[in-house]
Amino acid sequence: MREGAGDPGLYDFQPYRGRGKITWPGGKTVAVWVAPNLEYYEIDPPAHPRRKAWARPHPDVVGYAHRDHSNRVSHWRMAEVMSKHGFPGSVSLSVALCQHHPEVVADGAARGWEFFSHGIYNTRYAYEMSEEQEREIIADSIRTVREATGQTIRGWLAPALTHTPRTLDLIAEMGLDYTCDLYHDDQPQWVKVRQGSLVSIPYSLEVNDHYGFFVYNMSPREYADTLIRQFERLAAEGEQSGTVMCIPLHAYLIGQPHRIGPFEEALRHIAADGRAWIARAGEIVDAWKGQQ
C-alpha cells in the first residue's frame, strides 16, 4: 500500500458496470463459500501497546469461556450441519489451534475443508510489528498448517483484523494468493502488491455472524433471513456476471442451540436453490483467475 497517502492504493477504481462476464462452473450464478473462524484466544496474553485483548482483568471468564465453547461444543455442531447440506468450510485459522486442539483441526481436514491463516492467536495483534516479525508469523502459519494438515495455505485474514502497511505485500511475496481483508466488492479483484500477485476474495463483515448478533442485534431467525436475502440478491445479479457470497462464522455464536436450527434452514434454502456454486475459497480464486 501507499503508506501515509489518503488513498492507500490497494486497487484501481473498477465500477460494477462494464466488467467482463464472470461465469462459474455448471452455469451457477453465485459462488457461495462458508468461512468458519476456528480460533484460539489466550486467557492471559501479553499486553499489546495498541489494543487490549480483553475488556476485563484476566481471566475474562465470560469472554474466554464463550470462545472456548467453539472448540468444546459448537464447532462439532456447526460442522455437522454444514456437511449435512454439502457446504465445505474455508477456515480462518488461529494456527496455534493446531497445537492446542488438534482434534478440531483434524475434524475440519477430514471434512475436506481448506485452511488459511488468521494469525497465531486471535489475541496477538500485528499492529507495530517490524517487517521481520510479520514475516515470522506468516512463515509460522505456513509451517504449522502444513505440519498439521499437509495443506499449503493460500489465504490470509489478519489476526483480529490487525494489519501493518506491509501485510498484503508480505503475504504475496511469501506465496499466498488471496486476502480476505478487503470489503470493497462482490467479485474477486486484483490487489496491488510490491511483488507477485494477490486476489481479494469477497469475505463479509455485514453478514458475519458477529455483526448479525452483536452489532445489529438480530435474533437467530432474523439472521437466517438476512443470509437468504443476501443470497437471493447476489444470485439474481450473478446472471449478468458471477458474484461471490461469503458466510463468515464463529461456532461459539452460530453453533449455540438457539441459533443452529434457523441457520440450518438458511443452508437448506441455499443448497436447494440451484443457483449456488458451493465451493472453497481457493476454488473460487482459481475459477476467477482463469477468466482474467
Added chain:
Amino acid sequence: MALDPAYLEYPRRRHGYDHDLYPWSALHQRPPVAWPGGKGVAVWLCVSLEWFPILPQDAPFRAPGHMQTAYPDYRHYTAREYGTRIGMYRLLDACAKAGVRMSVATNGAIAERYPQLVREIVEAGHEIIAHSTDMNGTIASGLPIEEERALIAASLDALQAVTGTRPAGWLSIARSQSWNTVNLLEEAGLSYCCDWVNDELPWRFANGLINLPLNHELSDRQVITVQQQSVDSYARQIEDACDWLAGEARSHGGRMLPIHLTPYISALPYRIDAIDALLARLAARQDTWFATGGEIAACWAGQVSA
C-alpha cells in the same frame, strides 16, 4: 518500529489449554449422559435475586444492572426492588403453575433484608444458590484474596442463617472470577459454580469443583436487555434451543437447557405472561426434565468418574 520480541513468544503453545484450571475435552467425544426417566433435556431454570445498594461501588467493577444516574438514583434502585417485591412472586407462581422447580441465585443481602421471601422460596422446593453478598460484591483479579475469601463466606453465612442449609452452588456477579476464585469456592465447601459458559454439560475443574454452565447467551439479560429483542422472540429462541437439544439428545445422550431469568426484566406485567406460557409448554413436553442446578450436577457426577 517493532514489538517487544517477547510478543512473538508463545510459552503455553501446547496440547490442551494455555492454563491449568481445567482439562481439555470436547462434548461430542464424551460418553453420553442419561437423565432420570430417560428424558433428553434437563431444563435448568435459574433466577438471579439481587439487591443493589443505592451507593454503587466500582471496585473491582460496577455490576450490570447497577445504578446509572447521579446520586440518588431512585429509578434504578426502585426498579430493581420491584423485581424482588413483585416480580419474584410472579416467577414463584409461574413455577407452581407449571409444576417445576428452579434455582434462585440469591445475594446474601436478600436473606438478611427479606428473610420471609427466602423462606417462601425454600418452602416451595426451590434451590438457593449463593450469589455474592450484594451487587457491590463483584469479583475480579486485583481483589485481595482475603477480601474475596471473606466475601464468599459472608454470602454463604447470610443465606445459611435463613435457610438452615449451606448452599452447594455459586454464581458470581456477571460470572466474573479472579485467578483465585475457583480455589476459594472449593475451599469454602461449595460443590459447583455456574460461571464458565464454555460447555453445555457439567464438567470438573482440576481441583474437583464442578462447573455447571449457565449459558449467558440464553439469558433474558442478553436477549432482551442487551440485544433488545421482545419477550416473544426470547421464548421462541428458548424453544428453538430446546428442540435442537432434544434432537441431539436422541443421538448423543442427555443435554441441558439453562434458562437464566431476572425478576426485574422478565417478570414485568407485559412480559410475564409469555414466560408463564413458555414454562408451561416446556414442562408439558415429554422429553424435558426440569431440575435444580444441584440436582443436575449431582445426577451428572453420579455417572462420570471424578
